[in-house]
Amino acid sequence: MNKRIPLASDSVRCSTCGLGQFCLPVGMEADDAGRMDELVQERIRVAKGQALFHVGDGLEAVYGIRFGTLKTVLERADGRQQITGFHLAGEIVGLDGLARTAHASTAVALEDSEVCVIPVRDLSSLAGHLPSLQRQLMRLMSREIEHDQQMLLSLGAMRAEERLAVFLLNLSERLAARGYSASTFVLRMSREEIGNFLGLTLETVSRLFSRLSRAQLLRTRQREVEILDMAGLRRIAGLPC
């Protein structure tokens, strides 16, 4: 279903990948980063709507997103599900499974995407020899903990409008860090997915977009969003402007 792509010798590798500043090699010396190249021997194409892995799948690898967008989803016995994150290029998915050697969530592509396969066996053994890699792994996991806790704050202590504002600002920042516009972007997820992520219904999300538009804070056309008043949005989000 998903297309595996063995890497040719002349392909872009970790040491030459432009996403290095978000991905595994962050903060590594050039020669350490070079050692990462051995790690990634193939990539996987995941078509829009397809799963990269499912909850409970054996954890053979974690994945660095080369391009595209994924969501990670938890599922409950009763069928309800909760989106726990949206992941952009350069981010690593699958780290939540390291405790049990099985994936703790399901990852689904929101658009046609490609990921680098990082086998955990090789990753562990390389990390044993490469302190900078080990540190980086810790940093990534720690960052994920931080992210989840920010979301807890959002879901537990904020009202609907604040949550959406925080969500949009966060997305804006992450896109800007990748060289895209901070103020104009296209949402890769539906209203329903945003609502699920934020603990709201799709109707509420839609109404909030309308309200923010009426207040001249942003403009939307379908999934295209243009933030008109960044400071105003930050004020709603309860952030320093």
Added chain:
Amino acid sequence: MNKRIPLASDSVRCSTCGLGQFCLPVGMEADDAGRMDELVQERIRVAKGQALFHVGDGLEAVYGIRFGTLKTVLERADGRQQITGFHLAGEIVGLDGLARTAHASTAVALEDSEVCVIPVRDLSSLAGHLPSLQRQLMRLMSREIEHDQQMLLSLGAMRAEERLAVFLLNLSERLAARGYSASTFVLRMSREEIGNFLGLTLETVSRLFSRLSRAQLLRTRQREVEILDMAGLRRIAGLPC
């Protein structure tokens, strides 16, 4: 304020600590666990209501809880705060700060507690030589991610009654794993703290306790809780009975 206690040579060490099965040495060979002993050279007494560390403090150490209960709290610019976790004996607090070398949350004791000081410098270097320790660190962080994501599910997708049921069952399990009764225990946190953690008000929590009592699922006397119908509670929580 917090009392530092240098460890005497005859004190209990990691290799002989009964909490090993929850704490850092989990799943280590005896001789590897022995190496952990060098790591912990002192403990800290934290009196009820006192902070072990604050958000933004430099991350010199992470802490294994020897006895007592702590909460970790995120703070927002506007003063609102969100409790992100309650931590029992054997659990490690402070791991969320490893990304920035600064603590990402504030840790406060809910009762007089004592923690083992694990300096991060030593921890990193030892982990470099000890693959089993490195794996265990990963496992702990990964577990924390899982926990936070379960909380996201709870806050995002569950109604008030379900959240409280899940909270009580989770606490019950963790206490049982430590040798205490799964059905009768004393809450170390106030209604307000429970509410904050679950994204509810203290009044709602109080009402829920009353409702669950009326339904014969549990009995409360102040902070003492007795679960009368574990299966019923699991049903409310949406878990398999």
Added chain:
DNA sequence: CGACGCGTTGATGAGATTCAACATGTGTGG
């Protein structure tokens, strides 16, 4: 074209919050 997925908007109601009063416990100082 018609069907379907996705988004918007309105009417209504449920669940949780807020405000308020009161009860119960806990701790302190006389």
Added chain:
DNA sequence: CCACACATGTTGAATCTCATCAACGCGTCG
């Protein structure tokens, strides 16, 4: 050891936010 103050918990009534149910519009794709 009791009295009093303060923190914590319970309960009721009014209110509000968001969910639910429902209808409809727009765009896409076979």
